[in-house]
Amino acid sequence: MSDRSFVLNLSCEDRPGIVAAITAELADLGGNIAESNQFWDRQTNRFFMRIAFTAPAAATRGEIERRLKPAIDRFAMQAALTDTGTKPRIVVMVSKFDHAMLHLFYQIRVGWLDAEVAAIVSNHPDSARTAEIEGLPFHHWPVTKDTKTQQEEKLLALVNETGADLVVLARYMQVLSDKLSNRLYGRIINIHHSFLPSFKGAKPYHQAHERGVKLIGATAHYVTPDLDEGPIIEQETERVTHALSPEDFVAVGRDIESRVLARAVKLHVERRVMLNGHKTVVFA
CATH class of the missing domain: 3.30.70.260 (ACT domain)
Known part of the structure; x- marks a missing residue:
């Protein structure tokens, strides 16, 4: 043996x-x-x-x-x-923009990311076809003010049922409740489409374009009740110029988001990230 x-x-x-x-x-x-x-x-x-x-x-x-x-x-x-003989299991949450999720699937398929996806959860039906192609359970759970609590309880139940080690917000455009953020602290990773702490909220690339920035980026972090302020795992920037349009910024951002999220997930599942108060220790 x-x-x-x-x-x-x-x-x-x-x-x-x-x-x-x-x-x-x-x-x-x-x-x-x-x-x-x-x-x-x-x-x-x-x-x-x-x-x-x-x-x-x-x-x-x-x-x-x-x-x-x-x-x-x-x-x-x-x-x-x-x-490490047991593969970590992941629940992926996504809204309409699926580029970061698809990149995760590719990295798993080629063996760079040693994990398996237990299910896809979305507040939109758009990724149902992707789930079918990948042979994964798909849960379409729309979120409203009245259904948010029920939806999050279903998510917790899914994490328990599948034995998921990690929840990945691959451009999931919903704010999680404080209760859920605390329950799964250190087990939810989000990709934020800007270089935190700058340009939070809606349309960060458009905000960056309006400010004439020369670097744009993405940040992967653990989710906490403080919106987009959780311990940072991974970041990346890329140089841009005044000649690019807001749409060009978005296109560059999509590539960065996908790479940064995949690296953060890999670091987490390989147990290379350790929480240190509001920060992380990352043994890359």
Whole structure:
């Protein structure tokens, strides 16, 4: 039987001996470290670590957690162990603009993004045909003031039923409630069609064009009750000129949005993103 692969994420107050305590236990159970990243936030004295390792097939997840528990307790660590042999599952939410969603599907198809889509949810019927082609369940749940609470309860039920690890807002043009944002904190990624914190709200590319900007971009972030202010995972910009029209800005933006969202999802499912207050630690 071949070895099994895991990722261990941990954070705690920084002090000597953390790395030694964890790596000694992994070595003792026959583990082999394939990748190790760590970061010390000097402002908060918080230590973050991600270790990718293999372990003998006989070493179950429960056994590894049991062996690591004394070290985790000694340093009061927040720790999460992930078996990378199980593909993360994603619920994709989209409205009418589907470019970012289609790019995710392509990256999954070619194997760059190691995940599977559990379902598509939309407040419009436009992506039903895409779901049929991809062989995915499609849920058309229109949102109104009267149906918003019911729709979000259905979404939570879907996440539980499918065992989804992540909800991806691939240009889903609805504001989520504070309740839902809090319930799924750290498990919902949004792509914002501008380089935050500039040009929030409607038509950001038109706002940028009116201001004569020379760089436009996109931001992928975790969703929080504070609109478009969640911890940032990934960003990208591209140079533009006065000769481009607002429609040209939108076209450039579509490409950036698709790339940035795919990279953010990949970082998340590979457990390379760790929350650090209002920020993130990203072990790219």
